[in-house]
Amino acid sequence: MTDRLYYDDAFLKSFSAQVVDIREASRADGVSIWQIALDRSAFYPASGGQPHDTGLLTATSRNGATLEVPIESVEEDDQGEVWHFTRKPLLAGTAVQGAIDWPRRLDHIQQHSGQHLLSAVFARELDAQTVSFHLGETASTIDLATSLIAHHSLERVERIANEIIAEDRAVTVRTVDRRAAEALLAEGRLRKLPERDGSIRLIEIADYDLNACGGTHVRSTGQIGGLLIRSVERISRGTRVEFVCGLRSVALARRDFVLLHGAAATLSISPADIPAAIERLRAEGKSSAKACQKLREDLATYHAIRLAVEEMIQDNLRLVRRVFTHHDREYVRILASRLTATVPRTIALFISAETDPARIFLARSQDMKLHCGEVLREALAAYGLRGGGSSDLAQGDLTKEQAEELSVRLATDLRTQLARPRPAE
Ligand SMILES: [Zn+2]
Numbered sequence: 001m002t003d004r005l006y007y008d009d010a011f012l013k014s015f016s017a018q019v020v021d022i023r024e025a026s027r028a029d030g031v032s033i034w035q036i037a038l039d040r041s042a043f044y045p046a047s048g049g050q051p052h053d054t055g056l057l058t059a060t061s062r063n064g065a066t067l068e069v070p071i072e073s074v075e076e077d078d079q080g081e082v083w084h085f086t087r088k089p090l091l092a093g094t095a096v097q098g099a100i101d102w103p104r105r106l107d108h109i110q111q112h113s114g115q116h117l118l119s120a121v122f123a124r125e126l127d128a129q130t131v132s133f134h135l136g137e138t139a140s141t142i143d144l145a146t147s148l149i150a151h152h153s154l155e156r157v158e159r160i161a162n163e164i165i166a167e168d169r170a171v172t173v174r175t176v177d178r179r180a181a182e183a184l185l186a187e188g189r190l191r192k193l194p195e196r197d198g199s200i201r202l203i204e205i206a207d208y209d210l211n212a213c214g215g216t217h218v219r220s221t222g223q224i225g226g227l228l229i230r231s232v233e234r235i236s237r238g239t240r241v242e243f244v245c246g247l248r249s250v251a252l253a254r255r256d257f258v259l260l261h262g263a264a265a266t267l268s269i270s271p272a273d274i275p276a277a278i279e280r281l282r283a284e285g286k287s288s289a290k291a292c293q294k295l296r297e298d299l300a301t302y303h304a305i306r307l308a309v310e311e312m313i314q315d316n317l318r319l320v321r322r323v324f325t326h327h328d329r330e331y332v333r334i335l336a337s338r339l340t341a342t343v344p345r346t347i348a349l350f351i352s353a354e355t356d357p358a359r360i361f362l363a364r365s366q367d368m369k370l371h372c373g374e375v376l377r378e379a380l381a382a383y384g385l386r387g388g389g390s391s392d393l394a395q396g397d398l399t400k401e402q403a404e405e406l407s408v409r410l411a412t413d414l415r416t417q418l419a420r421p422r423p424a425e
Pocket residue numbers: 112116203213214215216217
């Protein structure tokens with residue numbers, strides 16, 4: 001069984017070991033992935049919500065040539081053997097130097113230890129128990145068995161966690177047998193106990209928290225280096241809290257700072273003035289939209305008058321058929337409505353072809369006997385399409401070609417139906 005060096009020293013960055021076993025894990029497109037077992041290893045295998053380490057194994061041959069074997073992933077099997085995944089095989093018996101990717105490990109140590117602390121503060125301050133933990137690529141989350149937490153409670157939890165970090169309390173590791181662990185659980189000193197048999201590894205934050213865990217941790221809370229709660233969201237089984245610790249929180253704060261400064265620079269203001277500027281822009285946007293709508297309606301009124309003047313009255317009927325390619329549907333609808341409201345004995349057959357599908361409008365003035373909704377519904381049904389509306393204005397969507405064809409046909413039909421030759425005087 002692999003001697004797990006990180007159990008005793010989570011800060012061990014390099015070590016010497018010997019390959020004890022190798023097997024092919026998979027092969028795809030002629031490339032093999034190998035699994036290497038070592039007699040001892042500082043590499044952490046993925047478990048308990050903490051991701052695996054990566055790093056390098058280096059073998060030196062008798063003539064002094066070195067072979068570097070990158071370790072891409074590390075897993076433990078059910079028997080407790082730790083397997084190092086690589087694309088380069090090493091013979092059993094080969095002596096190697098191992099080096100873990102230290103920045104990655106330190107990051108995991110900070111997030112994972114920060115999770116112990118954050119869970120402990122939530123349990124103590126809000127009686128909110130952690131049900132799961134996830135260490136992600138950019139941020140970590142804990143799921144709490146509690147309904148949504150008030151903003152001021154979150155700030156208090158964050159402040160207490162950071163005070164404990166500043167106090168630099170010792171974080172110690174010890175191993176006890178199961179009976180001793182059960183006694184601690186019964187006393188209420190231990191929050192949870194894993195199901196498995198054998199000895200239990202306990203992590204203690206001095207005078208604050210005791211937890212059973214097989215992960216890698218800081219030596220004292222100061223090494224967590226700060227904790228920042230990022231967001232809180234309601235999930236089906238409680239509340240998810242996203243947080244970052246240590247160097248990650250600095251990196252994220254830096255990213256936020258760059259974003260804020262970029263946003264402020266585009267407005268030529270200072271970052272502190274962003275909320276007020278957004279409020280002002282929103283108000284301006286709203287009033288511009290209102291002014292724009294007013295202008296559109298005024299324009300539609302004049303446009304309607306121009307159309308009425310342009311179109312000849314034939315047999316006591318003004319039938320205006322138009323295709324608009326540069327006006328949106330809403331404008332064309334207003335225009336149809338204005339035209340038929342303004343002048344008598346008028347039918348509007350308009351198509352807004354600015355978008356695909358196009359939209360056809362049929363509208364009539366109040367003095368016409370015609371149910372636009374029924375006429376258009378029936379006409380569209382012939383294309384297997386739906387549409388309709390009120391007796392004085394109806395609409396439906398169809399392709400531009402269909403719309404033009406339909407409008408020509410409807411114009412002919414309506415003229416036949418509605419034209420009323422002026423009686424001889
Ligand atoms: Zn842990």
